[in-house]
Amino acid sequence: MTALPDHDRSAAAREAAAAAAAAGEAYVRIVAALIRVTGDWTLAEDCAQEALTLALQRWPAEGVPANPGGWLMTVARNRAVDTLRRASVERRKLRELAVLAFTADRAGAVAAEEVTDAMLDGTADPVADDRLRLIFTCCHPALALEARVALTLRTICAVPTTDIARAFLVSESTMTRRLTRAKQRIADAGIPYRVPNGPALTERLPGVLAVLYLLFTRGYTAGGEPAFAEEAIRLARLLTRLMPGQAEVDALLALFLLQHSRREARRGPDGGLLSLERQDRSRWDHAAIAEALALLPASGQDGPYALQARIAACHATALPGHGHAAASRTDWRTIARLYDRLARLQPTPVIELNRAIAHGYAHGPAEGLALLARARAGGALDGYPLAVAAEADLTARHGDHARAAALFRQAATLTHSEPERRALLTRAHELAP
Known part of the structure; x- marks a missing residue:
């Protein structure tokens, strides 16, 4: 990098800010790579954050490097090496960090996600993406579901602890302690930093999908943070690429795309929410709808995410060839049948609520009100707006x-x-x- 004249520094500052924003994607990769080779969550996060801070300090004055992600990876790796040397840790971790240096220095390298275990010790990992390993580590069944969600938001999505605490309605200090306990639990239980194989994969995958579903829901609901929904879509795409042939993974991505396709039409001119039947469906994202429909097998699946995706597809395919689609075109009878099947798989109060609504549209409001009364009888929906x-x-x-x-x-x-x-x-x- 070369120093810039004073008259170019304003433009350089803007360029640096844009590059730093784009480097947010590299942050997760850097953290994931450093966790894999050091096994120390706090060290990985601290080194990655120090690299970003140094970039914000130096890039406005010195210019943005040709490979910002590689620059960040190198700085974070060097910080980790210095810390580990001072702690006199074993040579293996230092050797693995040296491999990260090789990856960071290569032309076009963004981070160390392309480094595989085979490069380190000759073994093969069927899925060699550090972010995916990190997802499965955050979502280990040894952790409580709330801890999985919070750890995913903090480590994978780089959401500030303050924002996570606000989302969970607790203080920042309380959330900090919860995150620390979750990381310590991972260390104490010896939870491996990898994507499991065979039966363990089948056991763990539902937990990963559940966390992604909660992440998307937190971003999609009224007043939620849209970035959460977009991050859930990105992670679901990653899962479909790295775990092809998993029907429920494909279905979860399809569900996200179908729901997110309506984001531009969900609010009226005053910013208020519009019900589905009042939305201008010409504003729906038809490319996302087409991608989602291609992910759903024609034969149909009975998994919970596949059923929900097919319900969402019924709304999407009610579109006429042009303009605003009347809600009366929606195949409510099929939706009601799908909710019947979903309720048998997951008889939760919210699913029973949605089932009652579907039957109310399909078979008349009297039937819907009767089913709704049954769903509310246990009191689980009391106070639910x-x-x-x-x-x-x-x-x-x-x-x-x-x-x-x-x-x-x-x-x-x-x-x-x-x-x-x-x-x-x-x-x-x-x-x-």
């Missing part, structure tokens, strides 16, 4: 607009999402006598 909103919608379709308006207002008092609250109050206003 979407359950109250579903009752309001079915009640309106049954003809009792006054009660429906009151229910929509009640749902509005229960939600913590301002866009949801505005949408519910709008429905109440439309129905009020």
